[in-house]
Amino acid sequence: MDSIEPARGDDGLLPELRDFRVVQILGRSPKGITYKARRLVEQDVVALKIFKPSLCERKFITELSKRAESSFVLEHKSLARCLGCVQHGAAVMLISELAPGQSAAELLRFKKALPLPRALRVILQCANGLRFAKSHKLFHGRLHPGDIIIGEDEARVVGVGLGERPEHAAWSTKDAYLFEPLVYAAPEAMPSGKIPETSEGRAAADIYSLGAILFHLVTGTSPFCGGDEAALESERRRLKSPVQWPDEKTAALPKELIELVEKAMSPEPRLRRDYDRLITQLTQVVAAAEKSETAAADCEKTLEIPLASETRSGSKAGIFEPVS
Numbered sequence: 001m002d003s004i005e006p007a008r009g010d011d012g013l014l015p016e017l018r019d020f021r022v023v024q025i026l027g028r029s030p031k032g033i034t035y036k037a038r039r040l041v042e043q044d045v046v047a048l049k050i051f052k053p054s055l056c057e058r059k060f061i062t063e064l065s066k067r068a069e070s071s072f073v074l075e076h077k078s079l080a081r082c083l084g085c086v087q088h089g090a091a092v093m094l095i096s097e098l099a100p101g102q103s104a105a106e107l108l109r110f111k112k113a114l115p116l117p118r119a120l121r122v123i124l125q126c127a128n129g130l131r132f133a134k135s136h137k138l139f140h141g142r143l144h145p146g147d148i149i150i151g152e153d154e155a156r157v158v159g160v161g162l163g164e165r166p167e168h169a170a171w172s173t174k175d176a177y178l179f180e181p182l183v184y185a186a187p188e189a190m191p192s193g194k195i196p197e198t199s200e201g202r203a204a205a206d207i208y209s210l211g212a213i214l215f216h217l218v219t220g221t222s223p224f225c226g227g228d229e230a231a232l233e234s235e236r237r238r239l240k241s242p243v244q245w246p247d248e249k250t251a252a253l254p255k256e257l258i259e260l261v262e263k264a265m266s267p268e269p270r271l272r273r274d275y276d277r278l279i280t281q282l283t284q285v286v287a288a289a290e291k292s293e294t295a296a297a298d299c300e301k302t303l304e305i306p307l308a309s310e311t312r313s314g315s316k317a318g319i320f321e322p323v324s
């Protein structure tokens with residue numbers, strides 16, 4: 001690939017690449033832009049993220065190609081696998097499987113919250129994918145709603161194994177909380193902190209992020225408001241529990257869900273459930289939520305069916321008729 005030249009496309013300004021036909025913009029982040037593109041040699045459709053090296057950690061850019069290659073083993077229905085990395089001149093491009101659907105960030109932008117069973121299934125699927133990645137000693141590190149693509153039947157996590165770390169936002173936007181990794185990052189994963197090098201420690205940081213994203217999905221509210229590390233630390237310090245639940249939402253949520261989220265978001269990594277226990281509890285809460293949803297739907301159907309004894313006028317037979 002010799003260069004990246006801008007070209008006007010149907011969806012705005014698109015890059016013109018020798019080995020790709022770029023179709024549309026899929027999303028933006030502080031570090032770069034992700035596109036939907038067709039590889040001209042392989043003739044498959046992929047996600048192509050073009051990074052801005054000046055906004056990325058030097059170590060991340062240096063190791064990206066190696067990490068993309070090592071994460072190729074992550075063949076799982078709940079993960080979007082990396083297919084390779086190309087660097088030429090100032091352009092650094094990551095090629096990944098295209099996960100159909102919308103990111104959780106996009107859905108949260110237009111909906112206040114997801115239906116409870118749907119939100120729980122999304123996080124359960126993500127937890128299964130991340131547990132699989134952990135078995136290969138690969139982790140995410142900066143999981144946030146923009147990294148979860150929600151399809152019709154399956155949610156998929158993108159960016160696993162790339163070695164990115166949460167960092168302060170590189171721009172200002174009215175929807176910053178949807179893209180700000182710090183809001184969903186574990187205390188030990190903050191820019192000034194040091195994530196443990198052990199598999200359990202790194203998995204615990206991803207589990208915290210899953211809990212924070214689940215909180216956002218079921219409440220429609222960001223878990224925290226702080227835009228930088230100091231503000232977030234101050235906000236967490238004032239709380240009596242790991243996260244502050246909106247009063248108007250808490251009463252309608254199962255106590256098992258609240259306990260699950262708060263356990264996942266414990267400030268102490270050792271107090272968070274591991275993937276096996278998290279997935280077991282998620283499965284139970286999903287089953288209960290789906291059962292409740294089915295019962296509510298059946299109740300609504302029953303109320304819509306007119307009683308067999310009702311007349312066309314709506315009155316019940318015999319009540320206003322003369323007794324013979």
